[in-house]
């Protein structure tokens with residue numbers, strides 16, 4: 001029990017930061033950005049990191065933060081920095097009480113750089129450490145598809161709170177995944193979901209709003225009678241997970257439906273709400289170390305929704321080793337009752353046994 005304040009602040013902080021990313025996403029989709037505009041994803045990434053760290057530092061000043069970004073590029077590029085400041089300084093939740101909880105506006109453009117750099121914690125086994133990915137699914141963002149704003153609280157190596165904002169997922173938990181979910185999502189109607197979980201308290205979703213928090217629903221993974229009925233989620237980027245190996249595992253499990261491809265931790269969110277069942281991220285490069293900000297929130301969300309999340313060896317993801325999951329390879333997430341069968345198939349396909 002506990003962590004209700006952390007969940008609330010994290011949800012509101014993610015909601016506010018997502019507003020900023022959506023602004024850039026829609027300007028880009030509508031062709032409103034100047035041709036020479038700096039990468040919209042860069043602006044969204046730095047801006048969202050600054051806003052979220054501001055909220056954490058205001059409420060939990062002794063906590064550490066592992067954030068994906070650091071400010072050296074902005075310290076050199078003053079034009080980019082002021083474009084980002086223009087975005088950040090005006091973003092507010094459309095609800096003054098909620099906005100006040102997050103600590104109000106950032107003090108100045110220079111202070112914004114120092115705030116971004118508070119995300120430089122090395123991580124580790126002790127203490128309260130937030131893992132922040134301001135825009136996860138960079139490629140999805142640029143393609144006009146799925147992306148997510150992700151924040152997890154790790155306490156003594158264990159994820160206690162996970163919050164993920166998915167501006168382009170359908171609001172309705174019952175909407176099944178279609179193959180084009182990863183495609184162009186610039187039409188805003190009926191889209192935008194805020195997911196959260198607290199350890200031991202289950203997982204919930206609520207519509208992503210521009211104000212205070214909307215009412216929530218509990219979410220859970222779908223019961224799947226046998227693996228052949230499962231729907232598979234995987235990344236769009238062939239460089240991030242091995243789609244050939246994923247397909248071989250699906251075949252071994254008797255799955256005939258095509259996999260649904262979507263970027264970002266929206267995959268964890270989708271299976272946690274029963275839109276899809278199994279998420280496989282089989283390594284492409286043996287030396288790649290997964291980053292904790294790419295998995296902390298999603299790992300807890302799926303486990304609190306009745307799933308299991310391990311690496312390809314069946315080991316739980318270990319968030320106590322620093323900024324990366326150095327003790328793990330790949331990710332396998334499935335309903336808890338199916339996890340052993342899925343791991344078995346993964347191990348056969350990857351020749352691990």
Ligand SMILES: Nc1ncnc2c1ncn2[C@@H]1O[C@H](COP(=O)(O)O)[C@@H](OP(=O)(O)O)[C@H]1O
Pocket residue numbers: 133135136137138139235236237239240241262263264265284285288291294
């Ligand atoms: N070779 C690789 N293997 C696995 N993941 C990788 C990778 N190179 C980059 N990534 C990570 O994959 C994340 C996106 O995952 P997905 O493909 O599931 O959407 C990226 O997050 P960012 O988009 O935040 O940079 C990045 O951290």
Ligand SMILES: [Mg+2]
Pocket residue numbers: 133135136137293294
């Ligand atoms: Mg990421």
